[in-house]
Amino acid sequence: MPKPPPGPDLFSRLDPAPEPPVRERAPSLAALNEAFVGKPPPPGFAERAVPGEGPIGAAIAFVGEQPGDQEDLQGRPFVGPAGQLFDRALAEAGIDRSGVYVTNAVKHFKFVARGKRRIHEKPTAGDVTHYRWWLEQEIDFVSPRVVVALGATALLALGGKALPLLRSRGPMRFANRQGYVTVHPSYLLRLPPGEDQRAAHSAFVADLAQARDLAA
Numbered sequence: 271m272p273k274p275p276p277g278p279d280l281f282s283r284l285d286p287a288p289e290p291p292v293r294e295r296a297p298s299l300a301a302l303n304e305a306f307v308g309k310p311p312p313p314g315f316a317e318r319a320v321p322g323e324g325p326i327g328a329a330i331a332f333v334g335e336q337p338g339d340q341e342d343l344q345g346r347p348f349v350g351p352a353g354q355l356f357d358r359a360l361a362e363a364g365i366d367r368s369g370v371y372v373t374n375a376v377k378h379f380k381f382v383a384r385g386k387r388r389i390h391e392k393p394t395a396g397d398v399t400h401y402r403w404w405l406e407q408e409i410d411f412v413s414p415r416v417v418v419a420l421g422a423t424a425l426l427a428l429g430g431k432a433l434p435l436l437r438s439r440g441p442m443r444f445a446n447r448q449g450y451v452t453v454h455p456s457y458l459l460r461l462p463p464g465e466d467q468r469a470a471h472s473a474f475v476a477d478l479a480q481a482r483d484l485a486a
């Protein structure tokens with residue numbers, strides 16, 4: 271069989287999945303999460319759904335990509351290595367994590383098994399579409415003053431279309447809500463230690479501080 275041509279980037283390669291059927295609004299965030307947690311994940315995803323965490327009415331909601339290995343094991347968002355970096359950056363930006371809402375665009379861990387290891391697989395736009403109705407209702411229930419997209423997958427989910435991450439960085443409107451776009455913490459984890467990594471970390475903390483000021 272001939273090899274397929276090299277794929278274009280993630281979000282232009284898609285998206286065969288139609289918009290999910292319009293679903294009834296859940297009466298509460300807890301009911302929304304409960305309804306979803308009870309459903310089986312799509313193929314290729316871990317069993318456990320990892321819902322968002324934080325107070326309803328939080329001034330800021332942060333949206334990441336998807337739970338990773340640790341998040342799947344613990345059932346909480348942003349608790350693995352990227353989460354630990356995120357926590358440090360929040361503290362440096364003067365943001366108390368317990369006062370903000372933290373969630374993901376995709377609610378199950380997508381992975382490929384390599385021996386005993388589960389290797390992260392990037393979600394497709396079809397995956398993002400699959401979970402988008404949950405994210406939208408979730409954000410409506412929390413009703414933050416600012417919703418922050420951490421990385422390209424969250425930007426796709428919140429913006430509803432493929433947008434270039436770095437050119438979108440900074441304040442942005444997501445439909446009727448004030449938004450803010452920045453990089454995903456795991457991007458910082460992948461940078462080799464050195465000046466560039468320190469500069470990228472400082473820029474990330476500055477973004478978080480700007481989002482905090484927008485939400486004030």
Ligand code: URA
Binds near residue numbers: 352
């Ligand atoms: N990366 C994410 O996008 N979300 C998590 O919860 C953990 C890592």
